[in-house]
Amino acid sequence: MAKEVFNRHENKFLINHGTYHRFQEQLLYYMDMDEYNKTQEFYTICNIYYDTKDDYLIRNSLSKPNYKEKLRLRTYGVPKENDEIYLEIKKKVYGLVNKRRTKMKLKEAYNFAATGMKPEVKAYMNRQVMNELEYMFKIYNLEPKLYLAYDRKAFFSKTNKDLRITFDTNIRTRRYDLKLESGDYGEKLLEDNQWLMEVKAEKSIPVWLSKLLSENKIYKTSFSKYGVEYQKMLLRNQQRKGETKLCLNHYLIQPQFIPRYL
Template structure:
């Protein structure tokens, strides 16, 4: 599958109970398709290695609410097979400009991602179309002195929009954990919970606008928007000072 190298979108987040999650999934099935890349259970596991500066510049940009901010991560969509140097991962620059999320990413083997992000060099072989993103990654690492900081992992249950709602994705993230030690994506070490294990983060992702039927469902269920970053909240929990989740 040809990787998408860049895209813009909007994201809305909500914090649900397990019962709310079960009910909302049933409601969505009338409007959306299950993610075709999910496991037989309907879920899959995402693990992400985040980079930050020694003074946590990316963290503080989020906490301070800067309208323009960006961060670097290496993400893998896990399978039942063990992660190896040949496993394909995504190196992503996730950038926010006001309310718009912008992503630039490349799909490369894990060994090449580590050569790029940890050894600060281009891989020996790569798709020339990936070079602009690789050079941006290297520039960001040099400018901010980025280093591996935290890994998050969680189960995701996702739905995609029909042809009438192109670009729409709704995801449910559960069993959300972090670790600040053993920062190797291939490790199976379980970290601590970022949010309570009986809570699920619902995310609505759209290219332009939320469909009317979905805004009606959100209103009927009385869900309230929250502002939460898995990366920032993981660092807060690691420091024993849980970040306050902002509810709208």
């Protein structure tokens, strides 16, 4: 059974094409490629992000609170109506990322999100996560807001399976036609020469990895795919209105709401 609950620290790095090629070759001494990448160079992850009508979840996330959460529908490649997908909650509490997800049929997930009423729990579903999703839909009144996809290459440590490094490229988004089965297309989020690298570990990273990061002059950054897209959308909207300066303070929310199921 695929893992459905994750607790880990995630560090992000923006690197260029040359650094990506050099660094991923060095990783092969310490890490193995993901099973998906043994038959193809990249595999595609497609997501639909849900938010409130006034974009509360992403606005709250950009204000960098101690607690934040997102809800998304995720699939690997373009699905059909009866394919199994993941509906997942991603939370971050004082720097620790917690991801909880459950398998569902695509049409079941759409109906769950539209009505807020969970379907009859099937054998392939995680009952506890289903309850948490139902509660989140209830308190936030969520709706689909963003399609976001990217191509990924991933590595797992040969000695510690809790250590994972991913490289994402060709990140594309759209705020229309918000159906996963509609196809994998959208506007590019990053420049062609940019890659998003993530180091995911339950505990501290090993010395060899710290050394490789230092030798390659790779430095940690703060980056959210959904967050960057949202900020770009605000800037485009302001430019269309003839405004030249983006002030995010108007959009950020400071009060924090921590649901009881945490």
